[in-house]
Each structure stands twice: as structure tokens, then as C-alpha cells.
Amino acid sequence: MNTPALPLVSLDELTNLSRRASTVIERLRERVFAPGTQKELDLRFNVRTAAEMAGRTDKAIRDAEADGRLPEPEKDGETSRRLGYTLADVNRMxxxxxxxxxxxxxxxxLVLAVQNFKGGVGKSTTVCHLAQYFALKGYRVCVIDCDSQASTTATFGLNPDVDIDEDEETLYPFFRYGGPKTLHYALRATYWPGIAIIPANLGLYDAEYEFAARMAREPAFILDRLREGIQTIEDQFDIILLDPPPALGMLSLSVLRAANALLIPAPPNNIDFGSTAHFLKMLETTSAELARHGGERSYHFVKILASKMNDQKSAHLAIKRMMDAVFPQDMLQAVLKDSAEIDNATANLATVYELTGAATRTETHRRCRAYLDAVGREVELLIRKCWPSHHKALRKEGLL
Structure with a gap:
């Protein structure tokens, strides 16, 4: 009898491996989610920046403070020096x-799904930075985390394993028989003014099996349930961002049905671009099949975002040129470049937009912020074009 060169890995060993991995995750989260602490937004803006954000002059702000229409910003207790304006202050302006x-x-x-069935393409990174870009602009934003990995939930300051009850605070209860009638039960405020979140945790993974079992009996209920839930809360928001799981499952299909716009992150390398091509083919086939079960779904826009772009790699440049040639009307002009700034922020469950102090005065940060702002501006313009009430202003700005 031949003996294998390597010993077989048993279930017990897999269990031990899983436990060790969980220990690492726990230690990382202990560092970020220290007991008794709550994530806060430390951004402060000087009067010139605040005036630009509010669309008025410095003088208009000073006058409004002088006549009592606006409160003066918080001051240092010892020096009486102004500490600057918070985002909440700017929104009050x-x-x-x-x-x-x-x-x-x-x-x-606008219900925007940042969708790709492949993992590691920058989906959650895009969702978090877009949400915060829109919040800085003054929009009312809701983020719905549909991914059981819950990276977006963690970035917004919630520990998925501790702070979130899968039976009460994620999407899971809404998909059950006799579940809540609206999604209001799951909405949570975040430390970002203007951003609410419906969080996720590992419990959503179990939901996939339950949904699949019910799919044969109730396809319309499963596929349209998320869309119907969003309709119960959408009056509170301008933009709703969906972060689906990186796989073709029932939650991903529900996201495709619920969204009215799609953004597809696609890194310009052979493997990821090949996966994106497969995703587009599956999207076509899946959309046709979904249409058979409940009516055709159309989108305000479908755009491809070149993500994790590295200008120093000739292969990236070549594939990006090919993407532009193959999808001349479908690519965003802006790209989300591969950046150590994003990686470093993500390691601390944060984003580039919430960094403060010396970290924001480096050339690396300024370049990264410029890339992110360019993506945000382009998506914002697409969204505003979907709103008839913005068309007059867009024409005045020469953008329509």
C-alpha cells in the first residue's frame, strides 16, 4: 500500500487552523476596537475650506455667525483659538x-451597487471612500453591507463579532418568514455625519443557504425582497450604496435586482480583467434569467472602474489601454490607483478621507486624495444627471 508523501489534513486540524486565524483577527480588532472606545471623526476645516464646501464666502460665514444664524466654532479652552469647523458644522452652514x-x-x-463577483478587486474600498466623499459633499448616504465578511461594517467603526446581532441588526431578519416590514430596524448612525449603515456579520453567510432553499418555491420573494426593503427607507437618503458579497449567490442576485445603477471595479491585470469579462457575461445571462422571474431590470448607468491601477507596471498600462478601447463609453475616466496610503489606512480599518495631522501633508496622501476625489466627482456627476431637479444647475455649470 502506497503511503502519501504528505499526511492527510483532518477535520480537527482544520478546526485548529480556523481557531488560530480567528485569534489573529481578534488581536487586530482589539487594537482597533479598544474596550470603552468609540470611533470618532476628527476632521476639522478652516474657514476658507468650510466656505468652499458650503458654497459661500468667508465673509458670509462670519456675518452669519455675527447675526446669530450660525454658531461660532468650538474654541480651545486655554487659548480661545478656534478649533475649526466639523463636518456637522459645515452641513449646518x-x-x-x-x-x-x-x-x-x-x-x-440612487441605489448604486459596487458589484463584481470576484474578490480582491477593491469593492469595499470603493464603497467606503465613495460614501465618505458623498458625505463630505453634504449628501444623505446609506451604506448597506451585504457581505458576511463585513469589511465595510468594520471600517465604519462596528465590530461585526461584538456589536452586531445577526438575528436583529443585519439584513438577515428581513428575509425571514414573518420578518420586519421595513429596514428601519437595521439602520444605524455612524460617526460620519450624513452616513447611516445597515451592518453585516458572519450570520449573512448562513442566509445564503436559507435563500437558496426558498428560491425554487418563492423566486420573486427572494429576488425582490431587498429592493422592497430599500423602498421603505429610501425617502431618507439621496444615495444608497450596496456592498455585495464577492460571489454569485442569492444575496448578489438580490443586490442586482435592488440597484438602479452599477459600478464594476476591475483591476487592469490579466486574471482580474478576465474575471470581470466573465462577470459581465454572467451579468447578461443572470439579468435575462431574472427578467423571466419578475420583469426586466434596467439601470441609470453601468460603469467600469479601473481599480488598483499601478502606472509603474507596463502590463497594467497595456490592459488599461485595451479596456479603454473595448469599453470606450463604459469606463470611468478616473481610475482608483494602487496606493500604499489606502493600504495603510485599511490596515487600521480606516479610509484616506478620515486621516488627519501630519499624515495628510505628504505628497503620497495628496496624490491618493486626488485620485479618490476624481472618482467621486465622476460618479457624483452621473448621479446628479439622474435627478431632474439638478439639471438646471448642471446646465449652468456646463455639465449637461
């Missing part, structure tokens, strides 16, 4: 001056 960019009630809420 926008409200006072009538410059909040909210959609009109008759405009559709």
Missing part, C-alpha cells in the same frame, strides 16, 4: 445658506 445638494423628493434615490 449648507442648510442655512440653502446649498445642501439633496435630491428633490420627486427625484429617484
Amino acid at each position: 449648507r442648510e442655512t445658506f440653502g446649498t445642501l445638494p439633496h435630491r428633490a423628493p420627486e427625484d429617484p434615490a
Whole structure:
């Protein structure tokens, strides 16, 4: 009898491997989610930046403070020096001056899925940075984390294993028989003014099996349930961002049905671009099949975002040129470049937009921020074009 060169790995050994991996994750989260602490947004803006964000002059802000329409910013207790304006302060200015960019009630809420069935393409990174870009602009944003890995949930300051009850606070209860009638039960405020989140945790992984079992009996219920849930909360938001799991499952199909716009992150390398091509083919086939079960779904826009782009790699440049040639109308002009700044922030469950102090004064940070802002501006313009109430302003800006 031949003996294998390597011993077989038993279930017990797999269990031990899983436990060791969990220990590493716990230690990382202990570092970020220290007991008794709560993630806070430390961003402060000087009067010039705040004025630019609010669409008014420095003088207009000073005058509004002088006549009592706006409160003065917080001051240092010892020096009486102004500490700068918070994002909440800036939004108060926008409200006072009538410059909040909210959609009109008759405009559709934009439900944007950042979708690709492959993992590691920058999906959650894109969701988190877009959400915060829109919040900085004054939009009302909801992030729905549909991925059981819960990276987006953790980035927004919630420990998925401790802070989230899978039976009460994720999407899971909404998909059950006799579940809640609306998604309000799952909405949670975040430390970012203007951003709410429906969090996720590992319990959503179990939901996939339950949904698959019910799919044969109730395809319309499963596929349209998320869309119907979003309709119960969309009046509170301008933009709803969906972060689906990196796989073709029932939750991913529900996301495709719920969204009215798609953004597809695609790194410009052979393997990831090949996977994106397969994703587009599967999207076509899946959409046709979904249409058979409940009506055709159309989107305000479908765009491909070149993500994790590295200008120093000739292969990346060559594939990006090919992507531009093959999808001339479908690519975002802006790209999400591979950046150590994003990696370093992500390692601390943070984003580039919430960094402060000396970290923001480096050339690396400024370049990365410029890339992120360019992606945000382009997606923002696409969204505003979907809102008739913004068309007059867009024409005045020469953008429509």
C-alpha cells in the first residue's frame, strides 16, 4: 500500500487552523476596537475650506455667525483659538445658506451597487471612500453591507463579532418568514455625519443557504425582497450604496435586482480583467434569467472602474489601454490607483478621507486624495444627471 508523501489534513486540524486565524483577527480588532472606545471623526476645516464646501464666502460665514444664524466654532479652552469647523458644522452652514445638494423628493434615490463577483478587486474600498466623499459633499448616504465578511461594517467603526446581532441588526431578519416590514430596524448612525449603515456579520453567510432553499418555491420573494426593503427607507437618503458579497449567490442576485445603477471595479491585470469579462457575461445571462422571474431590470448607468491601477507596471498600462478601447463609453475616466496610503489606512480599518495631522501633508496622501476625489466627482456627476431637479444647475455649470 502506497503511503502519501504528505499526511492527510483532518477535520480537527482544520478546526485548529480556523481557531488560530480567528485569534489573529481578534488581536487586530482589539487594537482597533479598544474596550470603552468609540470611533470618532476628527476632521476639522478652516474657514476658507468650510466656505468652499458650503458654497459661500468667508465673509458670509462670519456675518452669519455675527447675526446669530450660525454658531461660532468650538474654541480651545486655554487659548480661545478656534478649533475649526466639523463636518456637522459645515452641513449646518449648507442648510442655512440653502446649498445642501439633496435630491428633490420627486427625484429617484440612487441605489448604486459596487458589484463584481470576484474578490480582491477593491469593492469595499470603493464603497467606503465613495460614501465618505458623498458625505463630505453634504449628501444623505446609506451604506448597506451585504457581505458576511463585513469589511465595510468594520471600517465604519462596528465590530461585526461584538456589536452586531445577526438575528436583529443585519439584513438577515428581513428575509425571514414573518420578518420586519421595513429596514428601519437595521439602520444605524455612524460617526460620519450624513452616513447611516445597515451592518453585516458572519450570520449573512448562513442566509445564503436559507435563500437558496426558498428560491425554487418563492423566486420573486427572494429576488425582490431587498429592493422592497430599500423602498421603505429610501425617502431618507439621496444615495444608497450596496456592498455585495464577492460571489454569485442569492444575496448578489438580490443586490442586482435592488440597484438602479452599477459600478464594476476591475483591476487592469490579466486574471482580474478576465474575471470581470466573465462577470459581465454572467451579468447578461443572470439579468435575462431574472427578467423571466419578475420583469426586466434596467439601470441609470453601468460603469467600469479601473481599480488598483499601478502606472509603474507596463502590463497594467497595456490592459488599461485595451479596456479603454473595448469599453470606450463604459469606463470611468478616473481610475482608483494602487496606493500604499489606502493600504495603510485599511490596515487600521480606516479610509484616506478620515486621516488627519501630519499624515495628510505628504505628497503620497495628496496624490491618493486626488485620485479618490476624481472618482467621486465622476460618479457624483452621473448621479446628479439622474435627478431632474439638478439639471438646471448642471446646465449652468456646463455639465449637461
